Amino acid sequence: MSAFSLYVDRNSGLNRLNPLTMLALIGFCLVAGLALPGAWAPYAVFLLAILPLAAGGRVLRPFLSAALKIVLPFAVSVTLIQGLFWTGGTPIVHLGPLSLKREGLIFAAQSTGRILAVLGSFLLLALTTRTDALMIALAQHGAPKSLTYIVLATLQIAPRFQAKANTILDAQRARGLEVEGGIGRRVRALIPLTIPLVLGSIVDIEERAIALEARAFSRSGPKTSLLVLRDSHMQRIGRWVLVGGMIAAVILGIVLRR
Amino acid sequence: MNIIVSALSFTYPSGVEALHGVNLAIAAGEAVAILGENGAGKTTLVKHFNGLLRPTRGTVAVGGWDTREHSVAQMAARAGYVFQNPDDQLFERTVQAEVMFGPHNLGRTAAEAGAAAADALAQVGLAAQSGANPYDLHLSERKLLALAAVLAMHTPVVVLDEPTTGQDARGVARISGIVEALKAEGRTVIAISHDVDFCAEHFDRVVLMAGGLILADGPAADVFARADDLRRADVEPPQLVRLASALGLLGAPLRTEQFVDLLAQARL
Amino acid sequence: MIDIQGLTYTYPASETPALNGIDLTVPEGQLCAVIGANGAGKSTLCYAIAGFVPHFYNGTLTGRVTVAGRDVVATPLAELAGEIGLVFANPFNQITGARFTVREEVAFGLENLGVPRDDMLARVDAALALVGLAGLGDRSPYALSGGQQQRVALASVIVMRPRVLVLDEPTSQLDPVGTREVFETLAGLAQAGGTTVVLVEHKPEWIAVHADRVVVLSAGRVVLDGPPAEVLAAPELSGYGLAPTRYTQAARLAVGRGLAPGDRPLPVTLEQAAPFFTDRVSP
Structure with missing residues (x-):
């Protein structure tokens, strides 16, 4: 059972960037996509920044396949629902008794664009940046150690949690628990299924705390890291430029919307 | 109640082929131990006995019921299954209520379920703790509690997954007594276990599995004498069998009395 | 190396002591097995040697526990980590989840101790070689078998070079192959020398072969203590809920x-x- 991680090692330029630089880059795409005005701004960010980055990181294929799987169903449903049922809009296409409204279609395009920019940014981060490296980098810059630990451990333990839930389901069905059928039956089945999961996790957490303590987790003093995070003067400047870019995008958005 | 497995193949949704055409007939009242290393297909096989898994190819019938035609809840009345980790199922506030859960699901009245629970708790030695919270018990006691929860369902078939792990000598003796009692009642007992010494002493028939196939199947003394098959399945022979072979005695003694009898015969 | 004098300990919610007047001295480099019925106090003794009793569990403790010259009761846990290693039954819960490869997982304790990176690499590779996982350093620890995971846990502790290693039923959740792997690693560790090992275990056939000494606990007290050939053949063993x-x-x-x-x-x-x-x- 492996960890819940999308990272693919392509030995690309993006893989070699410091995780904080990657984070700043993604932050810039996200802020620019959402703050700039107009229905087409998020599309522009997606096409001009996120997509070229994915190509540069050599993850274009997994990136597009994952993005399409999520965005396409959303785009179709939001277009149909908002287009057909927008109240009081201007009809532009007639489909029998129904019609697609101009305002509804614009709204659908806007929300699809935003989803694309947000999802694309996070997907790009997940595909090109190791979560553990990102958390180590954050911890080195003062993020609370316990917080970065929880993020990492949760990602790794999630698949195991699901396997445990399946075992509990099997064990209770083997004792004659009926889990299919009416809503009442399903609700009653929740208690025998969730309580072992919760109580089992509490036992696990206690053991994990002991194991961490035995590995000097709470020891104060300087820490070292096996994983070497590359950084450079250029990257540090780049990060500040990107932060400046984010602020500029927000100001530009406010000014242009007036 | 008998179990007939015919040409059973099973492939997990992940694509892992766990069983490749297994044939096995277990008669009512037999005690069968299934041995093999992790990944040999033991758990996949026994999960077919109560319908938790359905054949990809082939059939499994329990007392004439084809498992594909019955729900797991229906099959649960025929084949009880004690899981390895008790904490995957304990959820009630008291030990007594925990044991009544199964009989209750099978449609027994509160009085019947209560009586069955009291009997089962006495059998595993937890009668005095019937009012306790299951999670206040030691892990080895919780394991006995999970066993009682299945015994109280009075199923004609009982499947035990690693019953002796984590038990001390008293716990093992307790479980041995329960296996013997189930045999005496004519129930079918099937165990998956790495504890070969326990299996040798209490199970008349041994099925050796490796790589999703049955490598050997027969009376325990015969299978434990097949050193090559045991090695292929990565199963160590029981201590007494190893000792007999080191001494050059013929045959595979399963119990200490049998070993000493063999020794006495060799001395004559 | 371990010196326990008059140790009595009671858990916070309990009335009866889990350990009751334990006196036990384990010299450097000894592999000392601890056996006993469930509830006899074996795990509590492990926790007392490693300091989790009383530091993690609280409760009331009287008597003295000295390990590697340190007073365990007076020393904070964070300072004991690294000096005293602890391995327990469930391999999965011992993997931190905070590192993505076996090598990084094993290095986690050294990172916390602030060991320089060059030393760290050499020590991690040596520890992985010792437990027989030399080729698996770049794999995810979650992609390994139970026996391999338990050896990762073992490597993660011995890489910190503890002077005392405490193991609480390290093979109870493993199959015979995993059990053999862990015992062979322990035997190798004992031969490599120096480390004092306290091992709680149910499997007498393995203890008989590998332990230097066997201590039997019953109801929180030491009731038998001696070489395996003597203790495991003692007629009173069954009275303590144990089988030879x-x-x-x-x-x-x-x-x-x-x-x-x-x-x-x-x-x-x-x-x-x-x-x-x-x-x-x-x-």
Whole structure:
């Protein structure tokens, strides 16, 4: 059972960037996509920044396949629902008794664009940046150690949690628990299924705390890291430029919307 | 109640082929131990006995019921299954209520379920703790509690997954007594276990599995004498069998009395 | 190396002590097995040596526990980590989840101790070689078998070079292959020298072969203490809820039926049993 991680090692330029630089880059795409005005701004960010980055990181294929799987169903449903049922809009296409409204279609395009920019940014981060490296980098810059630990451990333990839930389901069905059928039956089945999961996790957490303590987790003093995070003067400047870019995008958005 | 497995193949949704055409007939009242290393297909096989898994190819019938035609809840009345980790199922506030859960699901009245629970708790030695919270018990006691929860369902078939792990000598003796009692009642007992010494002493028939196939199947003394098959399945022979072979005695003694009898015969 | 004097400990929610007047001295480099019925206090003793009793569990403790010259009760846990290693039954819960490869997982403790990276690499690779996982450093620890995961846990602790290693039923959730892997690693560790090992374990056939000494606990007290050949063959063992190996059981029965002489120590391993039964009763 492996960890819940999308990272693919392509030995690309993006893989070699410091995780904080990657984070700043993604932050810039996200802020620019959402703050700039107009229905087409998020599309522009997606096409001009996120997509070229994915190509540069050599993850274009997994990136597009994952993005399409999520965005396409959303785009179709939001277009149909908002287009057909927008109240009081201007009809532009007639489909029998129904019609697609101009305002509804614009709204659908806007929300699809935003989803694309947000999802694309996070997907790009997940595909090109190791979560553990990102958390180590954050911890080195003062993020609370316990917080970065929880993020990492949760990602790794999630698949195991699901396997445990399946075992509990099997064990209770083997004792004659009926889990299919009416809503009442399903609700009653929740208690025998969730309580072992919760109580089992509490036992696990206690053991994990002991194991961490035995590995000097709470020891104060300087820490070292096996994983070497590359950084450079250029990257540090780049990060500040990107932060400046984010602020500029927000100001530009406010000014242009007036 | 008998179990007939015919040409059973099973492939997990992940694509892992766990069983490749297994044939096995277990008669009512037999005690069968299934041995093999992790990944040999033991758990996949026994999960077919109560319908938790359905054949990809082939059939499994329990007392004439084809498992594909019955729900797991229906099959649960025929084949009880004690899981390895008790904490995957304990959820009630008291030990007594925990044991009544199964009989209750099978449609027994509160009085019947209560009586069955009291009997089962006495059998595993937890009668005095019937009012306790299951999670206040030691892990080895919780394991006995999970066993009682299945015994109280009075199923004609009982499947035990690693019953002796984590038990001390008293716990093992307790479980041995329960296996013997189930045999005496004519129930079918099937165990998956790495504890070969326990299996040798209490199970008349041994099925050796490796790589999703049955490598050997027969009376325990015969299978434990097949050193090559045991090695292929990565199963160590029981201590007494190893000792007999080191001494050059013929045959595979399963119990200490049998070993000493063999020794006495060799001395004559 | 370990010196326990008059140790009595009671858990916070309990009235009866889990450990009751324990006196135990374990010299450097000894592999000391601790056996006993469930509830006898074995795990609590492990926690007391590693400092989790009383630091993690609270409760009331009287007596003294000195490990590697440190007063365990007076020393904070964070300072004991690294000096005293602890390994327990569930391999999965010992993997931090905070590192993505086996090598990084093993290095986690050294990172917390602030060991320089160059030393760290050499020590991690040496620890992985010692537990027989040299080729698996770049794999995810979650992609390994239970026996391999338990050896990762072992490597993660021994890489910190603890002077005392405490193991609480390290093989109880493993199959025979995993059990063999862990015991062979422990034997290698004992041969590599120096480390004092306290091992709680249910499997007498493995203890008989590998331990230097066996201590039996019952109701929080030490009731038997000696070399494996002596303790595991002691007639009072069953009174403490323990069973000897089948070799001892068979030998006892054979002596009872006059098939073997009663004046020799009973065997506890296969190696001892073979000559025991071949040497005839002297006429």
